Amino acid sequence: MTMRPILLAVALTGCGGGARKGALPAPPAPDKAPEIDLDSEWVDPEAMAQHPRATRQGQKLPTRAVVIRHGTVLTAAGKRIDDGALLLEDGRISAVGAADLAAPEGALEIDARGRFVTPGIIDAHSHIGVYPAPATPATSDGNEATDPNTAGVAAEYAYTAQDPAIARALAGGVTAALILPGSANLIGGRGVTVEMRPGRRIDDVRFPGAPSVLKMACGENPKRVYGKKSGPQTRMGEYAAFRAAFQAAADYALKWKQYRVRRGEWERRRARAVALDAESDARARRTPGKRPLHVKPEAAPDPPARDARLESLAGVMAGTVLAQVHCYTVRDMAQMLAISDQFGFDVRAFHHAIEAYKIRDLLSARGVAIATWADWWGFKLEAFDGIMENAALMAEAGGRAAIHSDSSIGIQRLNQEAAKAMYAGRAAGIDVSEDAALRMITANPAWILGIDRDTGTLEAGKRADVVVWSAHPFSVYAHADLVLIAGRVEYQRERGIELSDFEVGNSAPRAVEVAK
Amino acid sequence: MRALVVVAVLAGAARAEVVAIEGATVWTEPGKKLEGATVVMDGALITAVGVGVKVPAAARRVDARGKVVTAGFIDAMTTLGLVEIELEDSANDGTFGGGPGEEGIHAAYRVTDGYNVASVAIPVARTGGVTSVVAAPRGGLVSGSSAWVTLAEAATVADVLVRAPLAMHVTLGDSALPSARGSRGMAVERLRELLDDAAAFARRKGEYERNQTRRFAASRLDLAALAEVTAGRQPLVVWAQRASDIQAALALGRELGARVVIAGGTEAWRVAPELARAKVGVILDPMENLPWSFETLQVRDDAAARLAAAGVTVALSTLGDYANVRTLRQRAGVAVGGGMPWDAALAAVTSGPAALFGPGSGKVPPRGRLAAKAAADVVVWSGDPLSWPRAPSMSSSAGSSSVRTPGRPSSSSAIGASRPSPHLDFRLSRGARAPHFGVTTAPGASITCTAFFHLAGPSASSSSDM
Numbered sequence: 001m002t003m004r005p006i007l008l009a010v011a012l013t014g015c016g017g018g019a020r021k022g023a024l025p026a027p028p029a030p031d032k033a034p035e036i037d038l039d040s041e042w043v044d045p046e047a048m049a050q051h052p053r054a055t056r057q058g059q060k061l062p063t064r065a066v067v068i069r070h071g072t073v074l075t076a077a078g079k080r081i082d083d084g085a086l087l088l089e090d091g092r093i094s095a096v097g098a099a100d101l102a103a104p105e106g107a108l109e110i111d112a113r114g115r116f117v118t119p120g121i122i123d124a125h126s127h128i129g130v131y132p133a134p135a136t137p138a139t140s141d142g143n144e145a146t147d148p149n150t151a152g153v154a155a156e157y158a159y160t161a162q163d164p165a166i167a168r169a170l171a172g173g174v175t176a177a178l179i180l181p182g183s184a185n186l187i188g189g190r191g192v193t194v195e196m197r198p199g200r201r202i203d204d205v206r207f208p209g210a211p212s213v214l215k216m217a218c219g220e221n222p223k224r225v226y227g228k229k230s231g232p233q234t235r236m237g238e239y240a241a242f243r244a245a246f247q248a249a250a251d252y253a254l255k256w257k258q259y260r261v262r263r264g265e266w267e268r269r270r271a272r273a274v275a276l277d278a279e280s281d282a283r284a285r286r287t288p289g290k291r292p293l294h295v296k297p298e299a300a301p302d303p304p305a306r307d308a309r310l311e312s313l314a315g316v317m318a319g320t321v322l323a324q325v326h327c328y329t330v331r332d333m334a335q336m337l338a339i340s341d342q343f344g345f346d347v348r349a350f351h352h353a354i355e356a357y358k359i360r361d362l363l364s365a366r367g368v369a370i371a372t373w374a375d376w377w378g379f380k381l382e383a384f385d386g387i388m389e390n391a392a393l394m395a396e397a398g399g400r401a402a403i404h405s406d407s408s409i410g411i412q413r414l415n416q417e418a419a420k421a422m423y424a425g426r427a428a429g430i431d432v433s434e435d436a437a438l439r440m441i442t443a444n445p446a447w448i449l450g451i452d453r454d455t456g457t458l459e460a461g462k463r464a465d466v467v468v469w470s471a472h473p474f475s476v477y478a479h480a481d482l483v484l485i486a487g488r489v490e491y492q493r494e495r496g497i498e499l500s501d502f503e504v505g506n507s508a509p510r511a512v513e514v515a516k
Numbered sequence: 517m518r519a520l521v522v523v524a525v526l527a528g529a530a531r532a533e534v535v536a537i538e539g540a541t542v543w544t545e546p547g548k549k550l551e552g553a554t555v556v557m558d559g560a561l562i563t564a565v566g567v568g569v570k571v572p573a574a575a576r577r578v579d580a581r582g583k584v585v586t587a588g589f590i591d592a593m594t595t596l597g598l599v600e601i602e603l604e605d606s607a608n609d610g611t612f613g614g615g616p617g618e619e620g621i622h623a624a625y626r627v628t629d630g631y632n633v634a635s636v637a638i639p640v641a642r643t644g645g646v647t648s649v650v651a652a653p654r655g656g657l658v659s660g661s662s663a664w665v666t667l668a669e670a671a672t673v674a675d676v677l678v679r680a681p682l683a684m685h686v687t688l689g690d691s692a693l694p695s696a697r698g699s700r701g702m703a704v705e706r707l708r709e710l711l712d713d714a715a716a717f718a719r720r721k722g723e724y725e726r727n728q729t730r731r732f733a734a735s736r737l738d739l740a741a742l743a744e745v746t747a748g749r750q751p752l753v754v755w756a757q758r759a760s761d762i763q764a765a766l767a768l769g770r771e772l773g774a775r776v777v778i779a780g781g782t783e784a785w786r787v788a789p790e791l792a793r794a795k796v797g798v799i800l801d802p803m804e805n806l807p808w809s810f811e812t813l814q815v816r817d818d819a820a821a822r823l824a825a826a827g828v829t830v831a832l833s834t835l836g837d838y839a840n841v842r843t844l845r846q847r848a849g850v851a852v853g854g855g856m857p858w859d860a861a862l863a864a865v866t867s868g869p870a871a872l873f874g875p876g877s878g879k880v881p882p883r884g885r886l887a888a889k890a891a892a893d894v895v896v897w898s899g900d901p902l903s904w905p906r907a908p909s910m911s912s913s914a915g916s917s918s919v920r921t922p923g924r925p926s927s928s929s930a931i932g933a934s935r936p937s938p939h940l941d942f943r944l945s946r947g948a949r950a951p952h953f954g955v956t957t958a959p960g961a962s963i964t965c966t967a968f969f970h971l972a973g974p975s976a977s978s979s980s981d982m
Contacts (some may be wrong), residue, residue, distance in 0.1 A: 018748055018979030133806045134813075221604070378637060378839035382605035409803055416846060423904045476903035506813045 021096055063487045065089045067103040071112030071468060076119050076442040077457035078435055086117060088464040094460050095165035112468050115481065119458050119466030120175025120440060121414050123322075124371040124445035125404035129194070130155050130370070130409065132163035134502070143182035144189065148226050148443045149245050153189035153306030154178045156206070160513040161199035165408035167497040170196050170414050170490055172412035173467040173480035176207050178449050180351075183217035183326045184225040186232070186241055188311060191324060193449050197490045198498055207284055211450040213348070216242070217326035218336060218381050239335045246343040249313030255304045256314075262301040269298060285393060292340050309413050322348040322450055328382035330355045349448040351404065354386045357393040369448050371404040392425020402445040414441045419474035422467035436473070463487075535560045536571040537896060539581035545885035546863035553586055553857060557892040565886050578847060580896050586858045586862065587885050588647025589844050592799045592831035592869035593779055594765030596641055596838040597631045597651045597665065610838070612655030618694045620695030621710065624737035625660030627651050628680045631673045637838050642667045644842030645901060647893040648678060648883060652685050652753070652872060654836055657695035659685040664873055666893065671964055678891075683751040683777065684742060684871055704764045709733045711772045714742030747769040753799070753875070758811035759783040766794055774944070777872050780835070782812040785819040788826035791885070795874045797829035801852035820864065823856035831869035850904040850956075861902060870968070 053397035063245045066088040073084030073097060085101035095101055103109070130142040141158035144150040159179055168176070174196045181188035192202065194209035218238055227233045232241055273295035284292040315321030323340070327333045327350045338395045340347050346368070350356060353370035354377065356363055363370065370391070377386025391401035402417050421436035439456075445458025466485035471478040483491040491497070535557045542553040544565055556564040556571060564570070571577065571856070573831035580607075598610030609630040612622055633653055646747035661681030669678045687695075688703050696703035713732040717739040723729050723738070732739055744750040754765035762778055766787075778784055781798040784791060791798065802820045807813045818820070824830050829886040832847050835841050848861040856864070870884025881891040895901070 014936060133808050134810060135808050207805055254648075260518050305949055314927060375840065377640075377841065384601060412805070413803075413850070416850075420846075420905055474904070476846060479853060503807060503813075506807070 033397065040249055048437065050196070054434035058420070063088075063091055064095075064485075065104050065107035066110065066464075066487065067101065067107045068110045068112050068466070068468065069099050069101070071115045071117040072472075073117045073458060074434065074438055074473075075458040076382070076435060076438045077459050079222055080435065084117070086458060086466065088466065088484070088487045091301065091464055093460055093462050093466075095460055097268050110468070110482075116469040116472050116478070117458070118173070118467050118469065118473055119442040119462075120442045120483065120485065121173045121454055122445040122451075123169070123174055123177040123196075123405050123411050123414060123441075124349065124402045124448045124454060125406045126169075126177040126179055126408075127182065127406070128165045128169060128177065128196075128408050129159040129161065129163045131183065131408070134164055139281050142497060143184040145184040145225050146180075148186045148222055148230065148232060148241055149309060150181075150185050150189050151245070151310070153181065153185040154192065155190060155215075156192035156202045157179050158195070159192060159202045161194075161201055161205050162502065163408075163499045164500040164503055166196060166198050167491075167500065169411045170198075170409070170483055171480060171484055171497050173415060173469070173473070174411055174447075174449065175465040175483065175485045175490075176449070176455065177411065178213065178324070178386050178445075180215045180324065180350070181392060183215075186216060186238055187309075187313070188215040188217060188255075188323070193451060195485050197485055198500065207449075207451060209451070209454060211320040212315065212321070213318050213320055213324045213449070215324050216336070218242075218332045219328055220380055221326070221328075223287065235332070235335070235339055239339065242336075242339050243342070243480050244338065245309075246313055246317070248311045249317060250308040250343060252304070252307060253314040253317065256295065259303055263303075266298065266301055270300075273298070295414035300376040313395070317343055317345045319345065322448075324351060324448070325348055326351045328352050328354040328380075329385075329458045330358050333359065333363075334380070337362075337368070348450070349400075349402070352383070352406070355385065355399075356399075358385075358388045358402075360394045360399055363394065364397045367400075369400035369402060369444060370394055371445065371448055372403040373406070373410075374403055374417040374424070388420065388424035389428045389430060391421040392428070392430040395432060395440070396435050398429050400447060401440055402448055403440045404445065415469075415473040415478065416476055417441070419476075423472065434474070519908070524574070526868060530713070534563075534575040535577040535578060536805065537578045537580045537894065538571070540583045540585040540896060541874045542585045542886060543587075543862065544561055544887060545587070545867055546859040550559045552581075555886060555894060556888075557894065561881055561889055562890050562892050566890055571692075574658075578896070582898075582899040584899065584901055586645075586895055586901050587866045587883065588895050589645050589865040589871040590884060591641075591646055591649040591841050591844050592872060593652050593833045593835055594641075594841055595648045595836050596667075596840055596841050597633065597635050597653065597866065598627055598639055598653065598756055599838045599928050600632065600635055600637060609891055610651075610653055610836075612653065612659060620656030620692075621658045621738050622653065622656050622660045623658045623684065623710075623714075623733050623734065623739075625653055626663070626681055627653050627660065628663045628673050628677070629918050632663065633670045633673055633676055635838075639666050640839070643843035644845055645843050645895040645897065646844055647895065648752075650682060650869070651842065652683075652836070654685070654687075654692060654755075655691075657692050658705060658738070658742070659687065661685070661744075662753070665927070676885065677701065679874065681741070681744070681750060683753045684745045685753045685755070687755040689755070689757050689780075690764060690809055691755060696947065700758075700761060703728055704761075704768065706727060706733075708796075709766060710742055711736075711768065711774065713845075714739045715746040715772065718743035718747060739775070745774045746772050748773055748775060751777050753777045755779045757782040757809075759786040759814070761811065762787055763790070766790060766796060766883050771795070779833075781823075782819070783814045784828070785816060785822040785826075786831060788828055789791070789824050791823070792827040795829075797831060797868070798823055799833045799835070799869075799872070800833045801835045802832055802847050804854070811828075817854040818856075819854075820856075821860070824856055824860040824864070829871050830860070830870050832860050832864040832868075832873055845902050852902060881955040933977055 067085060069085040070083055073081040085099050086096055087101055087103050125141045130141050144153045163264040177193050177196050178193050180191040189215040193207040195207050196207045197205060199205040210273045222232060222238055232238045277294045280292040285291045286347050312321060316323050323345060325336050325347050327336055333350050336347060349369040351371045353372045356370045372390055375385050375388050391403060394401040403414060403421055405414055418437045418441045421440060422432045425432035446452040455465045464484055466484045467480050468482040469478045469479050478495055481493045537555045539552055540887035542550045542555060550567055551843055553567045554569050575927045595610035600607035602608060648666040650662050651658040662685055663680035663683045665676040668676055686707055689700055692703035696706060710733050717724055717732055720729050755774055756762045756765050756778055757780045759795050764774050764782055776796050778796060779799040781800040784798045805814055805817045820830055832851055834844060844865055848865050851861045852858050867884040880891060883891045883893055894928050
């Protein structure tokens with residue numbers, strides 16, 4: 001069977017009307033980019049014969065080798081290769097180099113001349129799928145605001161892989177995101193890292209191998225939600241509650257440790273008893289008339305009750321669950337760091353972290369990352385000291401800064417947000433390289449999510465999470481022309497976005513249908 | 517290279533300085549471009565624009581070669597100056613609650629009564645090349661009247677007024693439901709009754725004062741305010757998303773002789789020809805592209821492009837997001853990405869909003885374009901006004917392509933190594949004022965390239981209607 005040729009139309013709008021009219025003084029690169037012609041089957045035809053979603057139920061699809069040549073390759077690993085190439089095999093990047101990169105026979109050639117190639121964008125903070133569109137009480141599933149501590153719940157219980165926002169985020173070049181519970185609770189629950197593509201259920205899109213995370217929140221939000229209910233009413237109450245929760249988890253972990261010791265002792269005794277019994281049985285068989293003597297059976301010790309809330313917190317203390325903490329102000333971040341010291345865990349990242357620049361030396365020294373916005377500020381008092389140089393200053397201090405969205409609209413343009421963060425830094429005299437800015441939406445969030453060994457840069461061995469852009473991704477006019485997740489084309493601008501079932505029947509939405 | 521200095525000639529400055537911006541690429545209005553042109557401003561007014569115009573000897577000359585000059589951007593709907601912090605009641609004067617069963621009639625409310633010229637969000641907005649905004653109330657069925665204000669440094673709201681009361685703001689659709697017993701049709705009915713009563717009130721004021729009229733649906737001041745709309749003196753800005761609500765707004769306008777402007781306008785593209793025929797403009801945010809509610813199911817990325825193509829006057833806006841007014845240019849860039857021609861996008865943040873709210877009359881000079889006798893709301897950009905600088909190459913060593921700003925150690929190590937000074941850093945994005953007279957520097961304030969503002973002063977911008 002033959003597949004319809006996959007065409008990437010020339011970016012019709014690319015750098016905008018200005019370029020068409022020759023009007024702009026500095027038109028962003030791109031429109032001369034020739035057509036990309038993927039003129040043969042992308043995936044094994046047999047596999048494609050099935051429903052595209054059906055083929056993903058756990059089975060690995062054979063993918064054809066792909067080579068993307070002649071694009072400007074921004075690796076987010078310190079290298080920019082003008083006229084570069086990328087070889088993708090079996091869902092991984094197998095080589096990055098110059099345009100003449102050797103490729104195996106039969107590899108699909110993509111000519112990305114005039115275009116830019118980057119790692120897939122990763123959003124360290126999203127509520128897509130748990131606060132899906134339409135936003136109604138029926139779909140509002142992101143905050144289990146019934147108790148300040150709901151460490152036992154998980155975003156994946158609520159995640160719908162059919163949120164209309166997913167296809168639009170994908171069209172913005174996003175290939176993975178951390179889906180978090182909201183910030184109503186001190187301890188909101190587990191987050192889940194997903195591949196940013198529509199699916200039928202969470203299992204279709206869960207990012208393989210991503211560690212579990214626990215979302216926590218401090219400052220204004222829990223106070224606002226619980227101040228007139230159960231409390232906490234104050235930050236004093238918040239941090240006392242955090243300490244109590246971690247203490248309970250520490251006690252719980254100790255109980256389990258003690259239980260395991262007892263269980264181990266019991267198992268050893270049991271093994272000896274079994275051996276003795278066997279010996280006695282053997283003797284009895286050898287000696288007619290002798291009856292075997294058996295050790296009196298001993299009941300196994302009872303395990304402590306399992307508790308999902310305490311499991312999550314104990315997991316944080318054991319280092320198997322990454323702590324993702326929503327904090328805006330210095331005082332809140334400082335308190336959370338003190339708690340992490342007391343209970344012996346690491347804060348993986350402060351999210352929002354509006355005031356991180358004020359303690360960027362401390363955060364950098366401790367290896368605590370931040371995930372923040374390029375320019376959101378002022379919507380509440382704890383966001384009042386927001387400055388656009390926040391991420392740049394953090395990077396300059398040697399820390400890890402990510403630009404996150406926290407928004408189903410913002411996630412579609414994280415490339416623009418990174419650009420703003422970069423230029424704001426430069427305008428203030430901070431040397432932010434293009435690579436450093438790109439890392440704010442790729443490698444750094446990958447680290448925050450604990451998937452940095454797998455994705456986030458264009459380097460041999462990494463997953464083939466790749467975006468081909470119509471123009472430099474830091475141009476406001478750039479579009480993602482082609483988005484690959486693990487080597488598979490998930491979005492092609494020319495075809496538009498995949499409508500969610502909810503949208504079927506509405507004539508309107510096509511992410512990019514250019515009015516001529 | 518000090519490419520990106522933001523300078524604002526203070527509105528309150530006593531002297532009317534003559535300034536000449538020379539050698540720039542000047543967009544006098546969208547679609548009309550002059551190369552190597554000069555813009556001469558005298559105080560609050562532009563006195564000359566063109567290639568080779570004569571520069572008065574006393575003028576302060578600004579070398580703008582390689583730069584781009586446009587009219588100052590206008591955000592056609594914001595709560596800037598009304599809301600300082602959204603979630604602090606004490607710093608939020610722009611929103612009416614509108615609980616279930618609330619009457620929601622605030623027609624007599626004028627934002628000028630609570631407008632805060634000292635809002636810290638104003639200089640931040642200015643860093644995005646926005647020189648004036650329509651500060652509008654929101655919430656309830658009838659929110660009150662808006663004001664068109666410049667973002668100049670000023671002591672009082674009177675110093676920055678372009679026009680107030682500017683327009684009456686009302687709400688249809690989902691947002692009106694609390695004041696409409698849960699039915700969008702009821703919201704239309706209530707508005708019809710209010711406007712009809714306002715017209716009757718205006719006709720029968722004497723009888724009203726003598727208690728010889730039937731009972732009207734609103735208080736005296738509310739009726740008087742609404743009568744400005746039915747008399748055609750003020751536009752009626754209707755927040756409406758669903759196509760049916762937009763059509764209802766158009767019908768109301770026809771019935772009651774009101775000049776309608778649609779705000780929100782998610783599904784306006786569906787009725788674009790009708791809007792064009794009725795000469796009804798639309799204020800919308802081109803970034804919104806998700807079906808968040810059942811009144812925005814038919815949301816499109818190219819809605820602004822389609823409206824403009826159909827001949828509808830479009831104003832792109834942050835739609836009330838006071839803290840992000842500085843992102844107006846990004847939104848215009850996004851609209852271009854959605855298929856809007858670049859000229860049309862520029863128009864939608866300059867001449868478009870100006871056209872919706874009056875091109876100027878009497879003592880009020882026109883805005884949204886650069887011409888002699890127009891208001892001197894001018895922005896000098898280091899590059900494309902709708903995008904940040906073209907992404908530079910990898911070689912971003914300090915000082916080469918990056919922009920130096922005054923008022924901050926230029927060596928990054930100076931702040932990086934030592935204990936951070938939050939206060940120094942804090943000022944970076946806040947358009948902190950430099951001490952010299954009449955000049956505001958906003959170090960690092962703009963994402964790219966904003967360079968120069970000259971904002972109309974109070975002498976010529978006083979309200980004609982206040």
